[in-house]
Amino acid sequence: MSLEFSVAIPARSTGARACPASGWRLLNGRPMVAHVVDRALAAGAAEVVVATDDERIAAAVHGSGATVCMTRADHPSGTDRLAEVAQQLGWADDRIVVNLQGDE
Numbered sequence: 001m002s003l004e005f006s007v008a009i010p011a012r013s014t015g016a017r018a019c020p021a022s023g024w025r026l027l028n029g030r031p032m033v034a035h036v037v038d039r040a041l042a043a044g045a046a047e048v049v050v051a052t053d054d055e056r057i058a059a060a061v062h063g064s065g066a067t068v069c070m071t072r073a074d075h076p077s078g079t080d081r082l083a084e085v086a087q088q089l090g091w092a093d094d095r096i097v098v099n100l101q102g103d104e
Helices: 032-042 055-061 078-089
Strands: 006-011 047-052 067-070 097-099
Touching: 006 032, 006 078, 032 047, 032 055, 047 055, 047 078, 055 067, 067 078, 078 097
Parallel strands: 006 047, 006 097, 047 067
Antiparallel strands: none
């Protein structure tokens, strides 16, 4: 039995956990967050969403197959950022969502 799931990737350019600008830092000529999107799509997610407050990260994943949701900049954590996305997209309470870090 296969369950449908979504992957949500909180990505910001600053933060305590991430090194500065890690989401759009280049690895092998592509932004790190683009590599993360690739892995999420390869995992068979029905939907991949990048949640960011940074236009550079949004531009880095443009055309990647992921949806970009612009979020507020004042979220204390990626989980809070994803809660905003869930509200923006109208996700049901029982939706399966994998929280995949943008610099992972």
